Amino acid sequence: MIDLHCHLDLYPDPKAIIERCRACNQFVLSVMTTPSSYRGTFALAPDDELIPTALGLHPQLAAERHRELKLFDELLPAVRWIGEIGLDGAPEHRQSWAVQLRVFQHILKSCSRAGGRLLSIHSRHAATEVLEELRKQANAGVAVMHWFSGTKTELNQAIEIDCWFSIGLPMLRSNKGRIIVSSLPRDRVLTETDGPFTQNEGRPSYPWDSRQTSLKLAELWNESEDTTNARLRENLSKLLSIA
Ligand code: MN
Numbered sequence: 001m002i003d004l005h006c007h008l009d010l011y012p013d014p015k016a017i018i019e020r021c022r023a024c025n026q027f028v029l030s031v032m033t034t035p036s037s038y039r040g041t042f043a044l045a046p047d048d049e050l051i052p053t054a055l056g057l058h059p060q061l062a063a064e065r066h067r068e069l070k071l072f073d074e075l076l077p078a079v080r081w082i083g084e085i086g087l088d089g090a091p092e093h094r095q096s097w098a099v100q101l102r103v104f105q106h107i108l109k110s111c112s113r114a115g116g117r118l119l120s121i122h123s124r125h126a127a128t129e130v131l132e133e134l135r136k137q138a139n140a141g142v143a144v145m146h147w148f149s150g151t152k153t154e155l156n157q158a159i160e161i162d163c164w165f166s167i168g169l170p171m172l173r174s175n176k177g178r179i180i181v182s183s184l185p186r187d188r189v190l191t192e193t194d195g196p197f198t199q200n201e202g203r204p205s206y207p208w209d210s211r212q213t214s215l216k217l218a219e220l221w222n223e224s225e226d227t228t229n230a231r232l233r234e235n236l237s238k239l240l241s242i243a
Contacts, residue, residue, distance in 0.1 A: 001214070001229075002027045002236055003207035004166040005083065005120050005146045005192035008051075009041040011204070018045050021207050025050065027236060028207045029192075031083040031120050033058035035068040038075050054081035059088040059122055062103040063096035069103060073110050082111060083120025084146065087133075090125045101129070108137035116141035118239065120166065127154040135161060142242050146192060147171060148180060155180055159188075164239060166192035169200060169209065172216040181220060190235055191217070 001024065008014045008030040021028050031054045032041050038055050045051035055075050057065060076082075085107050087100050111117045119141050123130040127150030134143050144164040148155065149171075158165075165184050168191070171177030181189070191213040196204035200212070218228035 001025075001208060001210045002191050002232055003193050003195075003210045004029045004144060004190045004236075005031055005168075006195050006207050007031060007033070007084075007197065008044060008207075009037055011196050014044050017206060018051060021051060022048075024208060026207050026210075027051075029054055029081060029083065029120060031081075032056045033061055033084060034065050035071040035075060036065075038071075038079075052081050053079075054083040054118075054120060055079045056082060056084040056120070057103055057107065058084050059086050059100045059104065059126075060093055060096075062100040066099050066103050069106050072107065076110055076114050076117075080118060081120065082107065082117045082141070083144075084122050085119060086122030086146075087126035087130050088122060088124050089129065101133075104130075104133055105137075108133055108140040111140040112137045115139075119143045120146050122146060124149060127151070127158070131157050131161065131163075134163070142239065144190065144239070147194060149176070150180075152183070155183060159183075159185060162188075164188040164190065164235075166190045167213060167217065168192045168194055168198060169205070169213050169216070170194075170198055172213065172220065178220060181217070186221065186231060187235060187238070189217070190232060190239070 006028050011017050028051045042053040121143050146166045191210040193205040193209050198205045200209045214228050218225045
């Protein structure tokens with residue numbers, strides 16, 4: 001099972017979650033919202049190949065935390081995954097747009113200078129702008145669009161610039177989300193939970209909920225669960241080998 005976007009550090013008892021992930025051989029990309037939480041989050045699962053820690057600065061916190069870009073640059077050389085980063089164009093985050101853009105551009109430039117990274121990207125109400133920045137910094141790395149919710153045109157643009165996509169249950173529950181997922185190249189899709197921000201069965205999502213996501217993907221793709229799981233595993237190895 002694969003969870004390519006999970007905020008492990010935000011669960012009340014991350015160690016217990018990690019233990020269970022290890023017991024079931026679960027892959028979890030542990031993303032974060034601020035560079036200052038990197039060291040603490042990394043210490044939860046140090047040098048664990050199945051639970052890599054990403055370095056991030058969430059667009060919704062850009063205004064409050066942009067001073068941590070210096071720390072971001074200091075930590076970057078030792079980190080392979082970057083996330084959560086991106087832009088958020090929702091009305092409640094519009095007033096921080098200028099600083100969000102500056103932070104995102106800075107991060108992409110730093111990644112490009114460092115030789116490229118794997119990027120888990122937030123693009124809510126801002127897909128066009130995110131894709132534009134990715135195009136400008138083509139050497140920043142491999143972009144994995146997390147919970148993509150753009151238009152058909154934006155989706156085609158993302159596919160065209162070789163973006164990957166991480167898909168969670170909320171996307172598969174909505175009609176719009178299912179249409180997006182059906183249009184994705186199957187060899188660039190991975191599963192995610194975005195836990196604990198998302199809910200499943202009336203409680204926060206856990207990384208192992210990605211099992212339900214792959215089941216739903218199998219239904220949508222009209223193939224067996226085994227075929228879908230094999231495909232997802234193959235996609236993950238391919239993604240890891242690009243970087
Ligand atoms: Mn997230």
